[in-house]
Amino acid sequence: MKTLITGGTVVSSTGRATADVLIDGETIAAVLEPGSQLLGSDLKASVDTVIDASGKYVIPGGVDPHTHMEMPFGGTNASDTFETGTRAAAIGGTTTIIDFVTQYPDQNVLDQYHLWHEKAAGNCAIDYGFHQILSDIQDASLTAMDELVNEGVTSFKLFMAYKGVFLSDDGQIFRAFQKGAENGALMMMHAENGSVIDVLVQQAITAGNTDPVYHGLTRPWQMEEEATHRAIMIADVAGTPLYFVHVSAKQAVEQIAAARHRGSNVFGETCPQYLYLSLEDQLGAHSDQWGDFEGAKWVASPPLRSKHEGHIEELWRALRTNELQLVSTDHCPFCMKDQKELGRTSFAKIPNGIGTVEHRVDLLYQAVATGKLSLERFVEITSTTPARMFGLYGRKGVIQPGADGDVVVxxxxGHTTISAATHHMNLDYSAWEGFEIDGRVHTVLSRGKVIVDDGRYVGAKGDGVFLKRGLSQYLV
Known part of the structure; x- marks a missing residue:
């Protein structure tokens, strides 16, 4: 099959131009001046499909490097399967996800990696790769890191929170960082001081403060800043690059920026919820009451920050100045019914997570529409940088000859109204209910196949394939 996308404005991280894009089979064959001929023939007459992109942007498919499909957490599992979650991602203009293989202390790392393959294989609508979560680092974990790098799993996530579940102590983190420095893996960190947070949580519960908003109040920004600084210092000694997931606090951004200014190979992502939503949203429909369980919809870790402290403005600034490099979703949805409701008597029992995989591209495009981001920076943080950061660039994240035919028109x-009534995630509410987007995903191609046509999903279960990733292209 040959497909010609014609008449659109092709946008990259470095510029834009009116051009035609020719896709031959699964890969991009050429990017041509409008009306160009190929071997003396009229292109439109020599292809199987012509997509008219006049008046539209032609951008590389989105790469969401932080999702948790089917993740077990808090006595339940994330409500999106690989089938439903990747279908929703496709409809929203994302053509690649990198999901986290979850390993708890009593589980074998490699067994969990193979289990994730079983969950995903034959079910994904788009291409996918894996990161590996490591909890309670032991000698076997370090050996597994080498084996997984050879399998194309070249990034590993550690936690400084969730004692007895994910937390590794500083010595274990240091050993894992040393292994990353040795084998070239990119080390990723959930940076919150879990020991102090656990005390604050218990004190709040003892005082009878059990409503959802106390989830945020017991995870103050100081604990994110402290853990961010501590992780940077450990990485400095170990000699490893370091990537911070879901940065939510402006003070954590300052720690990352300071390290980068010193020349350290330190990176950070943030998520749409920290760019648009605030702690005050957890007050629910009654802003003068602290007892509204609707706030459970926005329980995630790190928590939403207060809109009065300047975090949102600083995160946008950091994205513009490259002190933060990209935006992921940390997609980990739990339904209100039977899942979030597990914490009705205590915020500490509410499963942590928000569903956003369908909306990331739209929410970031809205920043273009309102002047917060340039069109080129929008492409950079939603596609190009995550592809480079996680060893996929050249194949993903760019429209150029030889790249996969992952293209979004x-x-x-157009216009998009976000609502639980119309979204495609397996989720009974929307954290983004009523958000209006001045734009719309029209057409999505994954490796040359049209999987979304005029906003309608026309792909199939199993269209996606596993991506064996190389090392990060940001490492020095």
Whole structure:
């Protein structure tokens, strides 16, 4: 099959131009001046499909490097399967996810990796790769890191929170960082001081403060800043690059920026919830009451920060200045019924997570529409940088000959209203209910196949394949 996307404005991280994109089979064959001929023939007459992108942007498919499909947490599992979650991602303009293989202390790392393959294989609508979560680092974990790098799993996530579940102590973190420095893996960190947070949580519960908003109040920004600084210092000694997931506090951004200014190979992502939502949203429909369980919809870790402390403005600034490099979703959805409701008597029992995989591209495009981001920076943080950061660039994250035919035709004159009534995630509410987007995903191609046509999903279960990733292209 040959497909020609014609008449659109092709946008990269470095510029834009009116051009035609020719896809031959699964890969991009050429990016041509409008009306160009190929071997003396009229291109439109020599291809199987022509997609008219006039008045629209032609951008590389989104790469969401932080999802948790089917993740077991808090006595339940994330409500999106690999089938439902990747279908929703596709409809929203994302053509690649990198999901986290979950390993708890009593589980074998490699067994969990193979289990994730069983969950995903034959079920994904789009291409996918894996990161590996490591909890309670032991000698076997370090050996597994080498084996997984050879399998194309080249990034590993550690935790400074969730004692008895995910937390590794500083010595274990240091050993894992040393292994990363040795084998070239990119080390990723959930940076919150879990020991102090656990005390604050218990004190709140003892005082009878059990409503959802106390989830955020017991995880103050100081604990994210402290853990961020501590992780950077450990990485400095170990000599490893370091990537911070879901940065939510402006003070954590300052620690990352300071390390980068010193020349350290330190990176950070943030998520749409920290760019648009605030702690005050957890007050629910009654802003003068602290007892509204609707706030459970926005329980995630790190928590939403207070809109009065300047975090949102600083995160946008950091994205513009490259002190933060990209935006992921940390997609980990739990339904209100039977899942979030597990914490109705105590915020500490509410499963942590928000569902956003369908909306990331739209929410970031809205920043273009309102002047917060340039069109090129929008492409950079949603596609190009995550592809480079996680060893996929050249194949993903760019529209150029030889790249996979992962292309989104985005209509800036379209409109999107986000609602649980119309979204495609397996989720009974929307954290983004009523958000209006001045743009719309029109067409999505994954490796040359149209999987979304005029906003309608036309792909199939199993269209996606596993991606064996190389090392990060940001490592020095």
């Amino acid at each position: 985005y209509d800036p004159n």
